Amino acid sequence: MINSLGYGFLARGKAKRRTCRRSLAAWETLEERVVLASSMVELSVVAAATPVDAQGEVANVPDDLVFVNEWQDFFVEIWASTPMSDLQDLDSVSVDLAFDPGLVDLLEIEPGAGFSLAFSPNASQAIATANVNGSMVIDASAATAGVGDDGAAIVARLAFRGDGVGIDRAVRVIGPNELGFSIAAAEVQLAPGSPETPFTPADPLTELWAIPYDQTDDDRIGFGDLALFTEYFFMSVTSDAPAMAWLSDFDKDDFVGFGDLAIFTQSFGLVKPSNVLNFAPTFPDFWRPEPLADLNGGDELGIDFYTTHILGEDPTPIADTDLVVRNATLDELTELTITIINRLDGADEILAADVGGTGLTANYEQLGSTLRISGSGTLADYQQVLGTVVYSNASLEPNMSDRVLRVLADDGAGQGDTAIAIVSLVSNNRAPDLAPIANQQARVGQLLEVNVSATDPDGDVLTFQLDEDNSPAGATIEQLTNNTAVVRFTPMAGDGPGPFPFRVIVVDDGIPSLSDQETFSVTLANPVAPIVDLNGLGGDLDFAATFRVGGPAVPIVDTDLLVIDPDSPMLQSATARIFFNFSDGADELLAVDVLDTAIMASYDDATGILALSGAETLDNYQRVLRTLAYRNTAATPDLGDRIVTVTVNDGQLSSQMAASTISFIAGNDPPNLAPIDDQIGLVNVPMEVTVTATDPDAGDVLTFVLDEDNSPAGATIEQLDNNTAIVRYTPTTADLPGPLSFRVIVIDSGSPPQVDTEAFDLFISNAAPVVDLNGADEVDIDFDAVFTEGAGPATIVDSDLNVGDDNDVVLQSATATLTNLLDAGQETLAVDVLDTVITAMYDSNTGVLSLSGEDTLANYERVLRTLSYDNTQTNPDPSDRVVQVIVDDGLDTSATATATVTLDTINDPPNLAPIDDQTVEYGQEMVLVVSATDADPGDELFFMLDEDNSPAGATIEFTPGATTATIRWTPTANDGPGPVSFRVLVVDSGNPAAADSETFAVTLVTATPQIYDFQTGQSGFPEGTEQNSTPLMKLFRSGDTSVPSTVDVILMQAAVDGAIPGVDFVPGPVTVFFAPGETEKLFSIESIADDIPEPDEWIDLSLGNFSGNGEAGTTRPTKVARIFDDDVFEELSISAVNAVAAEGDAGATAFTFLITRAGRLDASALVGYEVTGSGANPADTADFGGAFPRAVVSFADGQSEIMITINVLGDLDPEADEGFSVTLVNPAGGVTLGTTIATGTIQNDDAN
Incomplete structure (x- = not known):
């Protein structure tokens, strides 16, 4: 539709413009368009400011204008939103907006209701700079919280006005022009969130059109435009009609009539800028360059079409059912192409058409993604086939970006405007449903498990995941079944006080994949102190132990010691201290075994404190504390009881103190077994290891044994004396790869018996064969x-x-x-x-x-x-x-x-292929290719002619290593009547070399010449004003046409009115090539265009530089060509303005006439005018004061009209009405005359 203000809109019900706007240039480089960001920034071109709420938000971003005209003002609105999250607001938005400053001017900019804008140094300077550079960086900050969480928020609104677009009369084009609005770069800061690059949908496709009524292009619709319009009034607009007639056909009905006049007068008197211009319903669609395809039909604005393809269902038509194929000059086309500009799924995307009953052909080219409909057919044929064109996509994982299809029509003379079909891909896949998740409570260090579940209405395979940006580090999710998963999280003291937000996402495997999400939070409960119980399951926390003087270290806790913490699975430290009777100082020791843990143990023998540190599990602290032992190495220790206290700490609280009481008794000293080095052995090679031991108690008998549980089967020990033994073992392949562990025990005979042990490893290797x-x-x-x-x-x-x-x-x-x-x-x-x-x-x-x-x-x-x-x-x-x-x-x-x-290896001879006999004309070169092969890889072949059995002058050429050679020979009369014999040899590079040969004969015949003549009749072509002209002329060939040949067309300046080479035409010669069988060929001469009015000029054409035995014919060996001057002259016309009036009784009465200038106005011009009597009762000199008026008027550069006055003298003589004419004469300055005569009537006002 077009409203009374001249704006073109695309109704939202017709298409989804928000998802498919992008310039062709942008679509051609698009690789993928999938929303991965949390935010989105987009543009909208509108006629008036979009109504918004207090936050500057709307539920739906408005549609773009289809077109604007060069006189009207319009707005570009920048919108930002967070479509992927309802938990985040817009904190700031930065957009680099690009546009074409040659087509539009930025007038002003205002912030959205929820934003403030910052400019450097100020808004006025920023606007001025943008109008030069064609870009502007807009930095906006949210003025309040919550902007963009309930819909799209307007960031800024920019007012623009069309500029710099004009009317191209030469090619009859007033548009469309692409405005070039695009987002060159953008960044969004979310709250909460980090800066990110937002998703940016396609750019606007709004077109800019020139104003056809402003025919003088002076930014006003006035008398000059009216004068030009009336000059072509009642003229039919055909292909050869003047360009101004085409421009004056405002309703595009191919006739300049009253309908056009009515349209014109509605806008008469308006000046730029103006938003109240009136256009015909056919504007601008019927002003588009033709031929073209109007995909949405004649009843809709624009020629583009927007549709939706449902994946997995039938192919989708790319045009409306009432589409139209138009061509103003011909009722036929030669080709129609439909190209997928951004084919993102490769061979899975197809275009197809039904050409039944039309005689046309349709071929889909996978390489160029183009469906080519071709053949000579009527517009109706092409319209019928275009109506059957469908798009389909068989990809199982399609890219869901909109597809852009370019449609171009060609009638053989050229292509018209481009029509665009936008295909949006949708799926009948339904999203999964993730069940709501209740908020949770956890304790520091304690594992929290939260079960989640989801369903899918389509029964799709589901995948659960955590949103890493909106869940705490360390949190995991494990999928249990297709519909369930468990979220696990262990809060630690370093994680802070909480609460901790979580976001769970479930994704289905439909096409395209869809998702659902739920959020919940975890708060921390108050901490509880850990517990250490030295006697395990006993009645209290304490324990009692006994140490034998001189004996080894003894455990001072129960083997089932317990460490408990209700709200943490981790401890940070523990302390054991000799709290009571620490009387033997450095001779007293507390120790634990921290092997295979992250716990560090440090004993201070000055204070009797054993400190354990390092974050570890309750189980590992429990295992380490179960090894807590006491030892006293004093020769005469204090035999009083010792009390050792133990506490543990979880990083927040310490446990209650537990105590172990140690009693002392006297005893036997243990023996000392010397350390045993690790051994290295070979499979099947016996090993013998000597071990020794001593005992501090004189008289103790020592016994050596192997610990069977910690030594390999088959190992033995033999005691040699009280202090020495030998361990023996022979490793086998079954012991590989080893190592094997051995433990030797020595026992004394004291009371009670004491022992000592040593262990060693046997490393085994195998000797490789x-x-x-x-x-x-x-x-x-x-x-x-x-x-x-x-x-x-x-x-x-x-x-x-x-x-x-x-x-x-x-x-x-x-x-x-x-x-x-x-x-x-x-x-x-x-x-x-x-x-x-x-x-x-x-x-x-x-x-x-x-x-x-x-x-x-x-x-x-x-x-x-x-x-x-x-x-x-x-x-x-x-x-x-x-x-x-x-x-x-x-x-x-x-x-x-x-x-x-x-x-x-043995060398095999080469094989020269048989050579057919040849027939050659005298004087014509014989070129013959011969070939050979060799069974031995790597052998090079050498070709030669047998000089004794081949004619003089014959040669053979080949490239070393090649398998072919070329024989050349041009026979002459001296070679006799023939036939002439040839013998060809080929020799390989083997050792010794081997050879092969072939012979053939050449029959000689007399040649028939090629005869050349120009086409009869005169040839001429226009010079061109802006672009060189390249007309086609025809040359005929007769005689021997079975061979290829060439001839030069020589171009010379004619003797009379001759065109100058290099000035009026591109110098020759022009070489014309004839293929075998061709008898006629077109060639071209290229004129050199200028805009200088001049006489027609002539070129002499002749023939020369014949190939072979070619020669000029006798019918038309020469020709002349005429260059028609087509430069536009200034044209002057005269018309009466106020030329019918009473003469008056005395004085002078002014009669006025208007001289107008059309065409080129970029120079001055002169023209004279003369007054004569005319009509049935001509006026005489007396009416003008004794002489007919005559004068010369001068037009200044750019001046288009001059008003002249003819004064008629009044009298009292009764007489009949008299007539006179004003005639334009003697134009100067490259001026031609249009309407040369205007008439006036002197009405008698005297009584008889």
Whole structure:
């Protein structure tokens, strides 16, 4: 629709403009458009400010104007929103807005209701700079909280006015012009949240059109425009009608009539700017360059169409059912193309059409994403087929961005305006439903588990996840079933006091994937102190222990000591202190075992305090405290009881103190077993380790034993004397990879008996086997061999090949691998396994010979000494072969030994292809390509002519290494009548070289010349004013037309009115090429355009530089061509303004006439005028004071009209009415005359 103000709108019900606006240039580079950001920034082009609420928000962003005209003011509104979250507001928005300053001017800018704007240095300077650069950075800050959480919020509103667009009469175009509004860059700060790059939908497609009524382009609609309009009044607008007639056909009914006059007068007198211009309903659609396709039909504004394709359902038409294909000049088209500008799913996206009954063809080109409808057909045919064009997308994971389809029509003379079809992709997939999650309470250090569940109406596979940006670090989610998951979180003291927000997201696997989300928070409960109970499950927290003087350290807590904390699974520290009777100082010790924990233990022997630190689990602190032991090394210790206190701390609170009471008794001193070093052994090699011990108590008898639970089965210990023993063990392959642990115990005979222990490890290794292809008498393990083609298998190892293993007598397998198998299926590796249990298997596809079966080293050595290589290929690849050999004892493989096999090959002769006999004309060059092959890879071929059996002057050319050569020969009369014999030789580079030859004969015939003539008749073409003209002319060929030939068309300045080369036309010659069989060919001469009025000019055309035996004909060997001058002259016309009046009784009466100038106004001009009597009763000189008036008027640069006055003298003589004419004469300054005569009537007012 078009309203009375001249704005064009696209109704929201017709299309979803918010999701499909983008310039073609932007769509052509679009790769993917998926909303990943939490925020969105978009533009809207509107005629008036959009109503908003107090926060500047709206539920729906308004649609864009389809077009604006160059005189009207309009607005660009910038909107921001948070479509992915209702928990975040807009804190600030920064937008770099780009536009075309050559087409529009920025007038002013105002902030949205919820924002304030900042400019540097001020808004006026920023606007001035933007109108030069075509861009403006708009920095907006939210004025209040909550902006953008309930809808899209307007950030800023910018007022624009069209500028710099004009009327191109030469090509009859007044639009459309793309305004270029786009978001070059944007950043949004959310609250809460971090700065992010927002999602930006497509840019506006609003068009800018020139005003057709302002025909003088002086920003006003006045008498000058009316004069131009009336000049073409009642004129039919055909393809050859003047451009001004086309411009004056305002309702586009191909006739300048009263309807156009009515439209024009409604806007008469308006000046720019103006928002009250009136347009015909056909504006601007019927002003678009044609041919074109109007996809939304003639009853809708614009020619674009917007539709929706439902994935998985039938293909979708890309145009409305009432689409129209238009062409103002022809009733036919030659081609219609529909191109997917942003095909994001590759071959899954298809365009198709039904051409039934039209004779047209439709072909979809996957490479260019273009459906090409072609063939000579009527507009109705093309309209019918375009109505069947459909879009489909079979992708299982489609990109959901809107698709942009470009539609172009071509009638052979050119293309018209581009129509756009926007296809939005939607799915019938329904979103999952995540059940609400209640808020939770947790304790520091204690695991919290929250079960969540979801359903999906389509039964889709669901995936649960945590939003990392809106959930605490360390929180996890584990999916249990398709519909359930558990969220786990252990708050620690370092996490702060809370509460902690969580956001759970569930995503389905539909097309496209949809999601749901729920949020909940976790608060922390008050902490509870931990508990340490030294006696475990006893009645209280304390424990009692006994220490024997001189004895080892003793545990001072129960083995089931307990550490408990109701609200934390972690402890931070613990303390054990000799609280009472710390009388022996440094001789008293408290100790724990912290192995495999993160706990650090530190004992201070000056204070008797054992400090444990480090964040660890309750279980690990409990395990460490269960090892708490006391020892006293004093020779005569204080035998009074000791009290040791124990406390634990969870980082917030300490436990109640627990106590262990230690009583002392006297006793036996333990023996001392010397430390035992770790051992290294080999499989099947016995190990012997000597151990020693002493005892401080004289007379104690020592006994050595192995701890059977901590030593391998089969290990023994033999005691040699009271202080010495030997540990013995032989490792086997079953002990690999080790290490084995041993624990030796020594026991004394005191009362009670005391013991000491030492442990050591045995590390076991296996000795890898060895294979040496050239025997033990050579330096390395590799071998070189030679295979002779056709001589049978060759042994590729030395006769004294050696296989060894330091700790094994048998092998399990071996492999020989031909690493570069070049003649697959023809190359073989083989061995002789006779009288062994070894099995040999060769794979000809991989070149691997596999030997398997447990057998002795000697048998594997005997078999491998027979390893041979054979090649039955007729022409084997001469490259050296590399064979790698490995043996395996079941535990380790040997190092790789390599046999290099050199191939001694036989050279095969080349094969020259047979050569057909030839027929050649005298004087014509024979060019003949011959080819040859060679069965031996790598052989180079050399071609030559047998000079004794080939004619003089014949040559042969080839590139070294090529398989073809070219023979050239031009026969003359001296070569006789023929036939002439040739003998060709080819020789290869083998050793020794081999050759082949072929012969052929050439029959000689006399040539028929090619005759050339120009087309009869005069040729002419316009010069062009802005663009060079390239007309086509025709040249004929007769005679021998079976061969290709060329001839030059020579261009010369004619003797009379000659066009000047390089000034009036592009100099020649023009080379014309004829293919075999062609008898006529078009060629072109290019004029050099200018805008200088001048006489027509002439070019002489002749022929020369004939190829072969060509010659000029006798019918039309020369020709002249005329360059028509088409430069626009200034045209002067005269019209009567006030030219019918009474003469009066005395004095003079003024009669006025208007001289107008059209065309070029960029220079001055002169014209004269003369007055004469005319009509049935002509006026005479007396009426004008004794002489007819005559004068010269001068037009200044840019001046378009001059009013002249003719004074008529009054008298008292009764007489008839008299007539006179004012005639324009003697124009100067490149001026032509239009209407040259205007008439006046002197009415008699005297009584008889």
